[in-house]
Amino acid sequence: MKKCYLGIDIGSISTKGVIIDYNNNILAKDYLETNGEPIQAVKKLIKSLKEQLPDDYVLKGIGTTGSARKLIGLMVDASIVKNEITAHAIGTLAIHPDVKTILEIGGQDSKIIILRNGIIVDYSMNTLCAAGTGAFLSSQAKRLSIPIEEFGNMALKSKTPVKIAARCTVFAESDLIHKAGLGYSKEDIIAGLCKSIVLNYLNNLGKGKKIEGPIVFQGGVSKNKGVVKYFKEVLKMPIIVDPNGHLMGAMGMAILAKQKETDKVYNLNFHDISFVTKGEECNRCSNHCEILRIYKDDELVDAWGSKCHRV
Amino acid sequence: MNKIIAFPQVGDYAYPITYLLKHIVRAETLYIPHISSETIELGSRYSPDFVCTPFKYTLGTFIECLELGANVLIQLGGGCRYGYYHELQKEILKNLNYHFTYINLVTEGKTDIKKIIKQFKKIDPKFSILKGLYYLFITKNMVKYMDEIDEYIRYNIGFEQEKNSFLNLKKEMLNSFSKTKGYFSLKRKYRYYKNKFKNIKLKNEPRFQVGIIGELYTVMEPSANYELELELASHGIAIKRYTNATYLLFEKKKKVKKYLKKAKDYIKYKMGADAADNIGRCIELCEEKFDGVIHIKSSFCTPEIGASLIIKKICQKYDMPLLEFSFDTNTSKVGMKTRCEAFVDMIEMRKENEKVLFRN
Amino acid sequence: MKIGIPRSLYFYYYGDLWLRFFDNLNIETKVTPPTNQEILDLGNKLAQDEMCLSMKIYLGHIAYLKDCDYILIPRIDNFGSNNQTCTNFLSTYDIASNIFPNKILNYNIDLEKKQSEYKGFLKLKKDLNKSKKEIKKAYLKAKEQVAITKKQKIKENIKKLNKDGLKILLVSHPYNSYDEMIGKPIIESLEKLNVQVIYSDLFDEEKARIESKKLSKELYFKYNKENIGSIMLSLKKIDGVIFLSSFPCGPDSLVNELVIRKLNLPTLNLIVDDLSSDSGIQTRIESFVDILEAKNE
Numbered sequence: 001m002k003k004c005y006l007g008i009d010i011g012s013i014s015t016k017g018v019i020i021d022y023n024n025n026i027l028a029k030d031y032l033e034t035n036g037e038p039i040q041a042v043k044k045l046i047k048s049l050k051e052q053l054p055d056d057y058v059l060k061g062i063g064t065t066g067s068a069r070k071l072i073g074l075m076v077d078a079s080i081v082k083n084e085i086t087a088h089a090i091g092t093l094a095i096h097p098d099v100k101t102i103l104e105i106g107g108q109d110s111k112i113i114i115l116r117n118g119i120i121v122d123y124s125m126n127t128l129c130a131a132g133t134g135a136f137l138s139s140q141a142k143r144l145s146i147p148i149e150e151f152g153n154m155a156l157k158s159k160t161p162v163k164i165a166a167r168c169t170v171f172a173e174s175d176l177i178h179k180a181g182l183g184y185s186k187e188d189i190i191a192g193l194c195k196s197i198v199l200n201y202l203n204n205l206g207k208g209k210k211i212e213g214p215i216v217f218q219g220g221v222s223k224n225k226g227v228v229k230y231f232k233e234v235l236k237m238p239i240i241v242d243p244n245g246h247l248m249g250a251m252g253m254a255i256l257a258k259q260k261e262t263d264k265v266y267n268l269n270f271h272d273i274s275f276v277t278k279g280e281e282c283n284r285c286s287n288h289c290e291i292l293r294i295y296k297d298d299e300l301v302d303a304w305g306s307k308c309h310r311v
Numbered sequence: 312m313n314k315i316i317a318f319p320q321v322g323d324y325a326y327p328i329t330y331l332l333k334h335i336v337r338a339e340t341l342y343i344p345h346i347s348s349e350t351i352e353l354g355s356r357y358s359p360d361f362v363c364t365p366f367k368y369t370l371g372t373f374i375e376c377l378e379l380g381a382n383v384l385i386q387l388g389g390g391c392r393y394g395y396y397h398e399l400q401k402e403i404l405k406n407l408n409y410h411f412t413y414i415n416l417v418t419e420g421k422t423d424i425k426k427i428i429k430q431f432k433k434i435d436p437k438f439s440i441l442k443g444l445y446y447l448f449i450t451k452n453m454v455k456y457m458d459e460i461d462e463y464i465r466y467n468i469g470f471e472q473e474k475n476s477f478l479n480l481k482k483e484m485l486n487s488f489s490k491t492k493g494y495f496s497l498k499r500k501y502r503y504y505k506n507k508f509k510n511i512k513l514k515n516e517p518r519f520q521v522g523i524i525g526e527l528y529t530v531m532e533p534s535a536n537y538e539l540e541l542e543l544a545s546h547g548i549a550i551k552r553y554t555n556a557t558y559l560l561f562e563k564k565k566k567v568k569k570y571l572k573k574a575k576d577y578i579k580y581k582m583g584a585d586a587a588d589n590i591g592r593c594i595e596l597c598e599e600k601f602d603g604v605i606h607i608k609s610s611f612c613t614p615e616i617g618a619s620l621i622i623k624k625i626c627q628k629y630d631m632p633l634l635e636f637s638f639d640t641n642t643s644k645v646g647m648k649t650r651c652e653a654f655v656d657m658i659e660m661r662k663e664n665e666k667v668l669f670r671n
Numbered sequence: 672m673k674i675g676i677p678r679s680l681y682f683y684y685y686g687d688l689w690l691r692f693f694d695n696l697n698i699e700t701k702v703t704p705p706t707n708q709e710i711l712d713l714g715n716k717l718a719q720d721e722m723c724l725s726m727k728i729y730l731g732h733i734a735y736l737k738d739c740d741y742i743l744i745p746r747i748d749n750f751g752s753n754n755q756t757c758t759n760f761l762s763t764y765d766i767a768s769n770i771f772p773n774k775i776l777n778y779n780i781d782l783e784k785k786q787s788e789y790k791g792f793l794k795l796k797k798d799l800n801k802s803k804k805e806i807k808k809a810y811l812k813a814k815e816q817v818a819i820t821k822k823q824k825i826k827e828n829i830k831k832l833n834k835d836g837l838k839i840l841l842v843s844h845p846y847n848s849y850d851e852m853i854g855k856p857i858i859e860s861l862e863k864l865n866v867q868v869i870y871s872d873l874f875d876e877e878k879a880r881i882e883s884k885k886l887s888k889e890l891y892f893k894y895n896k897e898n899i900g901s902i903m904l905s906l907k908k909i910d911g912v913i914f915l916s917s918f919p920c921g922p923d924s925l926v927n928e929l930v931i932r933k934l935n936l937p938t939l940n941l942i943v944d945d946l947s948s949d950s951g952i953q954t955r956i957e958s959f960v961d962i963l964e965a966k967n968e
Contacts, residue, residue: 085653165945
């Protein structure tokens with residue numbers, strides 16, 4: 001039997017998974033929407049990965065990352081749980097060993113990671129709010145009644161992007177309505193939005209960071225050709241967008257799981273286990289902590305959220 | 312009408328403040344509720360949008376206290392616009408139909424003692440200055456002892472063998488301090504607890520040491536930094552923190568000169584509030600070869616925004632890992648944790664790399 | 672020697688004084704053009720994301736002066752206790768000296784520590800290579816000239832209070848009111864609507880500070896005191912007040928909110944953030960003027 005490793009990246013918008021062999025070749029991969037139900041999403045994801053995986057492999061490690069990493073880590077009994085910054089860096093390095101800058105714009109987070117000689121030397125994540133992230137773009141697309149998939153192509157058609165104030169979602173929305181009301185074309189408005197996301201990202205996250213090539217751009221928004229175009233234009237450097245870019249977090253986790261390998265053998269039978277969470281407000285003191293209890297097959301496996309460490 | 316006093320929640324200082332008030336004025340001191348998500352929600356609802364975060368937190372606490380029956384509010388104030396919170400907070404609370412007396416202690420970084428005594432006399436006509444001075448002396452020492460012991464806790468809490476031994480003992484100590492009769496009884500208690508803390512069994516050495524610098528309220532009030540210190544400790548990190556009440560009340564004047572000197576390659580003037588202090592501290596942390604610097608502030612804190620630019624430059628020069636937080640009322644704790652984890656990974660990777668380079 | 676002067680922030684308090692002073696000493700100066708997109712972009716690139724718009728613009732102006740031997744950046748701590756300035760006025764010198772390679776011509780005003788403007792100017796003699804006597808003469812002459820123009824401007828401003836038609840007091844810091852991209856478009860559109868615009872910075876400073884006590888007893892920001900004092904001085908003659916501040920101005924965030932709560936006058940609170948677009952500010956101005964007109968009829 002040959003060895004393989006599973007990495008799962010559970011984000012707020014989408015859930016991604018890959019299985020790799022010992023030489024980091026992808027054996028199975030999938031991507032689906034989280035829809036606010038990470039447990040169901042992961043169950044579905046693993047079912048799909050299982051179907052793709054050839055029979056002669058044995059699973060030797062599982063790693064989880066993303067906003068639900070801890071929860072899903074418990075569910076699948078992961079060998080390693082890591083934050084998405086490290087996971088993305090490790091995953092990207094496996095495919096682009098000489099990468100120096102990773103730009104990432106996801107559903108609700110955006111980040112920049114600076115690497116030198118394969119080591120993270122600096123990073124930063126968005127501070128203010130969701131402005132400029134995938135969720136923001138989707139809501140603006142809806143407002144303009146344009147399918148998000150066509151957003152990028154429409155932006156490319158514009159020659160004179162409109163200026164949009166996109167530092168804050170509230171300002172941006174009112175500005176967008178205002179510009180639409182003035183009669184600007186949709187193409188120019190969308191292009192303006194894409195450009196403002198780039199400028200905003202660089203002003204917020206890129207400040208004081210030494211952005212050098214090779215630059216890899218990832219995350220859901222990297223599929224938007226308009227945003228890619230303006231990154232190229234503003235940074236005056238080539239931008240690499242990997243077709244598997246959205247899988248880099250999962251990829252990184254699979255690699256980290258490989259490094260953590262023990263004698264333990266994992267299986268992929270999660271479809272039938274019962275895994276539930278129960279939230280409640282603790283009223284034992286004025287903190288009113290929101291406690292989340294987690295039950296696996298009716299057994300309490302963990303509880304989170306207590307500030308006073310009672311539970 | 313009975314006077315019931317309330318003040319904002321900052322760290323554990325409610326203990327010494329309550330102690331002091333109990334002994335110097337004949338008035339009840341409210342048990343101040345902890346800052347909860349409801350406090351923050353209340354505070355944000357009635358605050359102007361772009362005011363800095365401590366305004367929202369302290370306003371929230373005041374509303375909760377007024378609801379619990381408080382009718383005398385004491386605001387701490389400070390050297391930046393914190394010193395001017397009181398006038399607007401008074402107006403907002405009046406518009407919400409509360410009745411109260413409002414006392415502000417520090418304006419423009421200075422305290423007008425005469426005015427404060429006058430205000431206390433209004434609350435309690437028999438207020439005695441002599442008695443006030445005696446208990447002020449005890450309270451000053453209580454704060455000093457607390458801060459000193461806190462420093463030890465902060466550095467070691469990540470390595471306790473038995474979970475919660477530090478926090479439980481701290482609670483016991485604070486309760487015991489509150490029952491202090493006089494200066495000598497306080498000193499005895501301090502020695503007793505200091506010894507007890509030193510005897511708490513630790514399991515291993517720290518992985519790294521990091522220093523926390525930044526805006527005073529966000530540094531001192533755990534709910535304002537989403538319990539950053541405990542999060543870092545859980546990763547096996549020893550923490551050094553500079554700002555506490557002892558520093559602000561008794562040491563700042565002298566030490567800021569030292570920091571300005573240390574930072575003379577970067578700055579010429581005090582840049583407002585604690586900006587120069589933090590720049591000096593950052594250089595100190597770099598020189599003392601700490602593993603990382605964490606600079607925290609509340610959103611839109613003007614002095615620290617300026618400082619941040621220079622702190623970044625210093626950390627780049629010394630090749631020092633830097634993590635910055637700008638906390639707001641709607642910062643997500645999950646996001647804070649993710650950034651901390653990544654910070655720890657980054658420091659670890661850098662260290663591994665150094666070892667490899669060294670071997671080659 | 673060429674001295675670069677950024678047309679931003681301090682310029683709107685001291686520009687006149689500086690230009691006359693250097694002129695009296697026969698020293699060449701270069702003033703940046705009114706804020707434009709290029710300056711704004713330069714500023715955005717250099718500034719911290721959370722800095723206020725006015726600071727971003729200021730840094731953009733400094734960047735524009737690359738070719739000057741010196742750039743003039745004062746530091747203003749206070750005009751005595753109870754007359755403090757915004758934190759940015761305390762830190763711009765140090766912030767700029769960490770960003771820009773240029774030499775900086777700097778003087779410090781800190782009246783609490785007895786550092787007056789006059790003393791500050793005298794200290795410039797070394798950098799300017801002039802004698803104490805020359806500096807003193809140039810400074811005093813410039814001061815005299817400035818006082819005359821300032822008086823004239825105040826007179827004209829106050830004259831507007833007695834004119835017919837709608838009168839609106841624009842309460843803002845002069846570096847916002849007179850900035851080409853922040854205040855100017857607002858003033859132009861008000862004037863197009865035949866509104867008399869009265870400026871909050873063109874009143875007798877001392878009178879204004881005394882009057883400000885009626886709204887706020889414990890305010891210690893000098894410029895905000897003068898701003899709200901101007902409201903009290905013109906209260907009976909104006910139809911409404913427009914507050915204009917740059918996002919996220921620290922002192923304004925507290926003081927303007929307090930005044931709006933206490934004031935029994937129609938007010939419009941404009942907070943400008945990103946200048947790449949006017950975000951419907953024009954619409955808000957027009958509707959404010961409409962409301963005031965309807966009230967008058």
